[in-house]
Amino acid sequence: MLQLDCREMVCPAPIIELARHVRDVAVGDLIAVVASDAAARVDVPAWCRMTGHEYVGEDLAGDEVPRYVVRRVE
Amino acid sequence: MSSTTTSEGSPEPGRRVYLDSASGEALHPAARRALEAALDTAYADPRRLHHAGGAARLVLDNARAATAEALGVRPDEVTFASSGTDAVQRGLLGLLGPGRGSGGEGPLVVHSAVEHSAVLHAAEWSGATTRSVGVDPAGRLRLDDLPPGAAGLAGATVVACQSANHEVGTIQPVESVAERLDGVPLFVDACASAGRLPLPQGWSALAASAHKWGGPAGVGVLVVRRGTRWHDPFPPDERAGERESGFENVPAVLAAAAALQAVVAERAAENARTNALVMRIRRVVGGLPDIDVVGDPVERLPHVVTFSCLYVDGEALVSELDRLGFEVASGSACTSSTLEPSHVLAAMGALTHGNVRVSVGRGTTDDDVTRFLEALPGAVERLRARI
Known part of the structure; x- marks a missing residue:
């Protein structure tokens, strides 16, 4: 799983990073955004809905920062 | 684009278009x-x-x-x-x-x-x-x-x-x-x-x-x-x-x-007029790439339309539209002190960044909406290009 470190970023930067790198993983593989920005909790699933990717869910990175996991579709 | 519009889609100098009647309508x-x-x-x-x-x-x-x-x-x-x-x-x-x-x-x-x-x-x-x-x-x-x-x-x-x-x-x-x-x-x-x-x-x-x-x-x-x-x-x-x-x-x-x-005496006609403007904005904006029109398409206020643009800071979009002469509101707060996204958009599962609320009022004309719709795609593209 590719993990993007977006800890210090404010919206919409984590979503921009996600869009930039989603094609770095193969179709069906996972990509994760680690972001402390509160908007990411809503915006990652919304981005998935708008772009056709699959939102897998949320867990925590090693340092307890929220991590949002996406599966590349298409 | 109309002859009165510059290449960046701004209205003619001095002409500003107020599209925030849901925050405050001009005095009747x-x-x-x-x-x-x-x-x-x-x-x-x-x-x-x-x-x-x-x-x-x-x-x-x-x-x-x-x-x-x-x-x-x-x-x-x-x-x-x-x-x-x-x-x-x-x-x-x-x-x-x-x-x-x-x-x-x-x-x-x-x-x-x-x-x-x-x-x-x-x-x-x-x-x-x-x-x-x-x-x-x-x-x-x-x-x-x-x-x-x-x-x-x-x-x-x-x-x-x-x-x-x-x-x-x-x-x-x-x-x-x-x-x-x-x-x-x-x-x-x-x-x-x-x-x-x-x-x-x-x-x-x-x-x-x-x-x-x-x-x-x-x-x-x-x-x-x-x-x-x-x-x-x-x-x-x-x-x-x-x-x-x-x-x-x-x-x-x-x-x-x-x-x-x-307003109550005028509302049958005025709501029909503003509703037509909002339907037009919903239709055109909904056809733009990576923009989500949010809220119920039918069971809604006649004068309000809200949309969220991927990869754009909502407050930057408000400022860019204001520079072009269009005055809109935003539910996004990417750079605000609270850093909390709009609880309304969050509860809906709607994109919280790049959000714009357009609300038309008594003074809003067809031409105002035409010019706004001409200016919006360029404004969004310019902000996306700065990424």
């Missing part, structure tokens, strides 16, 4: 006439027994009667407050009654997840326990989460449900909520819709705000239904009536009433 001409007349005649304290006081009292009572008639309620149910927020606080907290927040099995406020922050803050401030009822992707309260009878509203002291959402325009099923109350009083924040739409039925207390319908700012309307148990949540004012506080701005109240009467 009827309000201006009433205000000018009343400024010279209704300056005295309406509670004094002298002639000038009586003149002010007459103006205040006329304004109350006109407001009641326009809203379809009784004059003795209407109290003028100092703002929509003031009316919200008095309405909601007054229904909670004395002893709110007093430990043990204390009061419980059940509210939609998309209430205005004034409602949420008042509920929190009261010390009552609060329970939020979720909304569907269109922003409409999920009635399935509010089953009829004791299960849905177990222990609720007050239920709060807005008439329509202030950010995305979706109309709430207030009357379906009212059917589930089982005796629990319902507070309705009608600030977003009052004047433009008839009030729903089934509530105990309701708040409205005059500057949303073309009255002056600083006039709120609190309506408390006859027979409702309402207790003043704030320090008493023995000079005033039961629900009043302080010396009303009588000329402004009359202006608010005059604007409300005019």
Whole structure:
């Protein structure tokens, strides 16, 4: 799983990073955004809905920062 | 693009297009006439027994009667407050009654997840326990989460449900909520819709705000239904009536009433006109890449449309549109001090960044909307290109 470190970023930067790198993983593989920005909790699933990717869910990175996991579709 | 539009889609110099009537509508001409007349005649304290006081009292009572008639309620149910927020606080907290927040099995406020922050803050401030009822992707309260009878509203002291959402325009099923109350009083924040739409039925207390319908700012309307148990949540004012506080701005109240009467008289035609403008914006914006139009497409306020643009900071988009001469609002707060996304957009699962709310009003023309729609794609593309 590719993990993007977006800890210090404010919206919409984590979503921009996600869009930039989603094609770095193969179709069906996972990509994760680690972001402390509160908007990411809503915006990652919304981005998935708008772009056709699959939102897998949320867990925590090693340092307890929220991590949002996406599966590349298409 | 039209000949009066520059290559960047800006209106001609000096021509600005105000598209934020949901924040504050420009003063209605009827309000201006009433205000000018009343400024010279209704300056005295309406509670004094002298002639000038009586003149002010007459103006205040006329304004109350006109407001009641326009809203379809009784004059003795209407109290003028100092703002929509003031009316919200008095309405909601007054229904909670004395002893709110007093430990043990204390009061419980059940509210939609998309209430205005004034409602949420008042509920929190009261010390009552609060329970939020979720909304569907269109922003409409999920009635399935509010089953009829004791299960849905177990222990609720007050239920709060807005008439329509202030950010995305979706109309709430207030009357379906009212059917589930089982005796629990319902507070309705009608600030977003009052004047433009008839009030729903089934509530105990309701708040409205005059500057949303073309009255002056600083006039709120609190309506408390006859027979409702309402207790003043704030320090008493023995000079005033039961629900009043302080010396009303009588000329402004009359202006608010005059604007409300005019807006209600004009609304069949005006709503059809603004609705056509909004439908056009929804159609064109919905066809742009990576933009989500949010809120219910049909069951909504006639003058409000909200959309979110991927990869764009909403506040930067507001500034860019303002530079081009278009004045819009945003529910995004990427660079604000709170860093909290709009609780309305979050509750809907809508994209919280790149959000713009466009609200058309009495002064908005077809040409204004044409120019806005010409300017928007370039504004979004320029901001995306800066990434």
